[in-house]
Amino acid sequence: MIKKIDHIGIAVSNLEEAIKIYESLGLKVAETGEAKDQKVRVAMIPVGESKIELLEATSPDSVIAKFIEKRGEGIHHIAINVENIEEALKKAKDAGIKPIDEKPRIGAGGKKIAFLHPKSLKGVLLELVEG
Amino acid sequence: MIKKIDHIGIAVSNLEEAIKIYESLGLKVAETGEAKDQKVRVAMIPVGESKIELLEATSPDSVIAKFIEKRGEGIHHIAINVENIEEALKKAKDAGIKPIDEKPRIGAGGKKIAFLHPKSLKGVLLELVEG
Numbered sequence: 001m002i003k004k005i006d007h008i009g010i011a012v013s014n015l016e017e018a019i020k021i022y023e024s025l026g027l028k029v030a031e032t033g034e035a036k037d038q039k040v041r042v043a044m045i046p047v048g049e050s051k052i053e054l055l056e057a058t059s060p061d062s063v064i065a066k067f068i069e070k071r072g073e074g075i076h077h078i079a080i081n082v083e084n085i086e087e088a089l090k091k092a093k094d095a096g097i098k099p100i101d102e103k104p105r106i107g108a109g110g111k112k113i114a115f116l117h118p119k120s121l122k123g124v125l126l127e128l129v130e131g
Numbered sequence: 132m133i134k135k136i137d138h139i140g141i142a143v144s145n146l147e148e149a150i151k152i153y154e155s156l157g158l159k160v161a162e163t164g165e166a167k168d169q170k171v172r173v174a175m176i177p178v179g180e181s182k183i184e185l186l187e188a189t190s191p192d193s194v195i196a197k198f199i200e201k202r203g204e205g206i207h208h209i210a211i212n213v214e215n216i217e218e219a220l221k222k223a224k225d226a227g228i229k230p231i232d233e234k235p236r237i238g239a240g241g242k243k244i245a246f247l248h249p250k251s252l253k254g255v256l257l258e259l260v261e262g
Contacts, residue, residue: 002157004179005136008209012253021252024226026133026219047211048135049180054253074254075206078139080178088157095155121152122143123205 002088006079006129007044007051011064013073015041015056022052035108040064042108053079077115079127085112088128092116104130133219137210137260138175138182142195144204146172146187153183166239171195173239184210208246210258216243219259223247235261 012018019029022045030051031044039062045052055076057065067076082088085104093099100115107113112130143149150160153176161182162175170193176183186207188196198207213219216235224230231246238244243261 002178005139005181008136008139010253010255018253021226021228024228025223047133050136052209071202072254074249075209078183078206092156095152097152097155118205122141122149123203124141 001083003081003083005050006081006127007053008075009053009055009077009079009127011067011073011076012054012056013068015043015054018054018056019043019045022054027052033108034058038062038064038108077125077127079113079129082128082130085114085128085130089114092128097121104128132214134212134214136181137212137258138184139206140184140186140208140210140258142198142204142207143185143187144199146174146185149185149187150174150176153185158183164239165189169193169195169239208256208258210244210260213259213261216245216259216261220245223259228252235259 023029027045027047029043030046032042034041039057039059041056041058043054055064059065089099089104097120098117100117104112104114114128116126118125154160158176158178160174161177163173165172170188170190172187172189174185186195190196220230220235228251229248231248235243235245245259247257249256
């Protein structure tokens with residue numbers, strides 16, 4: 001079962017600059033950190049029950065660096081909260097949606113996550129997050 | 132004050148196909164309609180307190196048709212709920228964020244809306260929605 005939008009990931013080239021802009025709208029960063037395996041620095045900005053996740057690459061071979069090179073800064077992915085990620089992933093696969101992660105893996109926040117392929121979802125990179 | 136993510140707008144080339152895919156994930160369309168001034172057909176899919184808004188162009192000169200022509204299908208904009216749109220728009224302008232709509236206008240759902248320019252927001256087309 002899908003519970004809510006967990007976060008919206010936004011690829012930016014300069015995290016501090018991006019934070020400044022979003023905070024000028026009245027939002028507030030709750031948490032910053034680094035996901036070394038993903039080669040990104042992250043700032044989480046709560047908006048209601050969801051978050052905006054600003055992502056800056058720490059290396060040119062990070063997926064975020066490649067995304068910006070190809071498409072420019074902007075919205076990178078949507079993450080939705082599911083009750084049971086194995087079930088959600090199976091449901092997606094059964095419906096013919098191509099997963100990027102065949103099995104759930106542990107994401108930056110310690111939660112089980114899995115990405116689904118944008119080719120199967122009308123250009124939307126969708127992340128499933130459990131819990 | 133920003134209250135929540137109102138919706139995420141997704142540009143698709145075939146609304147029925149897109150609905151089928153998102154419903155296969157366990158989501159459910161709550162409402163469909165047409166915004167004639169925007170030249171789009173719309174399907175709203177609730178996800179927690181927010182919605183996914185699927186957008187199909189009804190004319191080649193619709194902004195959605197132009198977006199798809201340039202970038203392909205995918206996430207088009209984020210809309211956030213604000214308590215007072217005049218106030219939010221002023222705050223954004225004061226911070227140097229360029230508005231697309233100098234003044235709030237009435238959107239498809241009868242609510243006051245205003246778009247902010249992606250050039251000012253790290254590539255993100257942001258819609259303010261009041262109430």
